[in-house]
Amino acid sequence: MPELPEVETTRRKIEPLLRGRTILHVEHDAPHKYRDTHLAVGRRVTGLSRRGKYLMLNLAPQEAEEGPHDLEFIVHLGMTGGFRLEGGRHTRVTIRTDGGDLFFDDPRRFGKMAVVRPGEYAGMPTLAAMGPEPLSEDFREEGFAALAAQAGAVKPWLLSQKPVSGVGNIYADESLWQAGLHPAQSHLTREEAVRLYAAVRDVMGRAVEAGGSSLGSGAGNYRQHDGLSGLFQHSHAVYGRGGEPCPRCGTTIEKTVLAQRGTHHCPQCQPLRRPEGRAKGGRA
Ligand SMILES: [Zn+2]
Structure with missing residues (x-):
């Protein structure tokens, strides 16, 4: 199961592929597992962050929007999830961007995604109650x-x-x-x-x-x-x-x-x- 170091490694590897790119389409057939991903369409990825074992794609407001409407695209890799540059038999989600496609493979299907307002983790109690990052100054x-x-x-x-x-x-x-x-x-x-x-x-x-x-x-x-x-x-x-x-x-x-x-x-x-x-x- 990926733990913090594996998720951090994933973050470092895929950030260069996504930063500055605009999401064109998110394809999957499991809306209960990958919630509200349509909200990401048309938004530019400004960066990737991580809390514990959760990855967050930080999404800029759409140009036509008024006011601050940043969103977070949250990814939990589950037991076996990971990103690939090519699709395959276990691809569950395809993220199409103006810079190329990224494929989420997950043989055992425990991975989850959700697009939410920043910090709104009511549907994710583990994330909402999470303690400080072990390598940060907040961990005292x-x-x-x-x-x-x-x-x-x-x-x-x-x-x-x-x-x-x-x-x-x-x-x-x-x-x-x-x-x-x-x-x-x-x-x-x-x-x-x-x-x-x-x-x-x-x-x-x-x-x-x-x-x-x-x-x-x-x-x-x-x-x-x-x-x-x-x-x-x-x-x-x-x-x-x-x-x-x-x-x-x-x-x-x-x-x-x-x-x-x-x-x-x-x-x-x-x-x-x-x-x-x-x-x-x-x-x-
Ligand atoms: Zn011993």
Whole structure:
């Protein structure tokens, strides 16, 4: 599933293809999945932005319009969505512009699009409640630690997108391993939250640099839009490595299920701390 680094890589790749272009037509046959896309027709794309795992094409007002009527063309890639330069068997949406066509392929059809007034996300509760971007200055250690002290199991809390946006299953597992925290740990101490804050920023930053992760055909099929694979999967310490030795201590990495998500952790490096604050296992 594309996570923040993959979506950011997609944004960087397709922005040069769309910026300054006028949308001539948006073709699809699923108006309940791709809502109000007709509103984009005749509008120029002024840029591409991103919030968490959502891409936004920023659309200028039409020339004949009075007053400010910017719109946002929101794209969620879902499990398997991605943009291509040529149409194919799994093309669901074709965006025709005065500079050429762009094709949205989505084999499993979980992707969604909608054209809305900027900031009007009432139909998209996850987007409306989304926390700060992990690599932005809005993501602050103090605020994160205060929220973490109140939170339940830390991994589902990270995946909620509320404390910080864009952290999905892969990067949650990697960040928790780096911070030495058990995925089910609740009510983080300040010191634990500070470690996790630093780990999230580091992991997300490295993943964006590497162009995201690409997974084998069984687990998903994210590819950059030009067909190149992201490289970050070569840096995974625990994700997808159940039964292999932990790169830090050599203990066998466990794969479990937490809140319906496959979860990987090292029982030695990431012990579950008892409520009294004393760790089980070897870490003092
Ligand atoms: Zn370990």
